[in-house]
Amino acid sequence: MIRIWFNHWFSTVYEIIRLIKKDNSKFYIIGTNHNIYSPVRNVCDEWYEEPVLAADEYVDFCLSFCRDHGVDIFIPRQHMLAISQNKKRFETLGVKVMVDKYDLIAPLNDKQAAYQLIDKYGIADVPPYKIATTKKEFLDGYHELLQNDYRVCFKFVHDEGGQSFHLIDNDKKRYHQLFYRHSTHISLKDTLQALSERDKFSPIILMPYLSGEEVSVDCLNTQFGIIMIPRFKNFTRIEEIRYDSTIISAVKKFFEFMPLENPCDIQFKYLNGIPYFLEVNTRMSGGIQLSCLASKINIPIVAIYKLLGINKKWHNDYNSRKVSYIEKPLLINEKEQKDDKK
16 A cells, blocks of 8 residues: 655645546545645545644654655645755655655746746747836836836745736726625735835736736656646636647757656746746646546656656547536535544
8 A cells, every 4th residue: 555645735636636546546645734624635545634834844744744654655735845855854764755856946936037947948938027026126127017018917936826916907996896806906006005014025026917828738757758738728617728839849848958757837828829938836736637637647647656666658649628627515524533633
């Protein structure tokens, strides 16, 4: 029995675990989360509440957890960079970690450094951007981008899942906003007011708002070639698997210069017909199950076997397909486990 641990992941890891269990019953899944009642617990064989710790303390917690629970494979998301930096400590325990070398993924998890690399190697078009750590730098960058008739958006350089993304919209109507629970639109005045609370703040990247389709390419480098499944997304839940030659070419070139060995998600977004590089998530994407369904390639399983030193064959017919998802009710499994109340 191979014991696999997923630490604090998004709720969509529920489907990743289902894909793993679909292939082979010899995989035993251990899950941990800050939220003890996350629905992910329903598909785990063991489930524990996870502490909220700073990166260094968290790595020590992970090492102890792997040792205490006989973990064979660790698939991290929480504090992934710190875990990558300490990967050899896990390997000393006999734990295989599904994360690439720190020197390779660290710049990809910094949006400015990632843009510089993509531009340096000519992998794809990079949108014009400005970096700001002060209110003056923010305002200067905003006006410079505005001169080229761009709608300007911004987010923090160190961000995951676009949580800090905002579009500067000075024409937003207050009444209109009442119809939406959350809005990414914010006026320049409100932005500057918020930034005024700090003399210097964490780096923010300003760039044109890329209003076209977003493409999320689920990837895995294998002995039989690179798995590349581009999902084209718009503003609905219907996504299209489409093997666009420009996107495929850019992904192939990316792997020439940055040969990641574990699953990753390379994102692009269109503006005026041009696909601009957006970012790389150096982990499985939140929508990887859609790519797996449409392509009939079980990427999590291929990745796990690769980590175990087994080259599992896969086949892609490269046909375009539309794929979607629905929400369904789910009762949370409240079966108490021995560590729930620790």
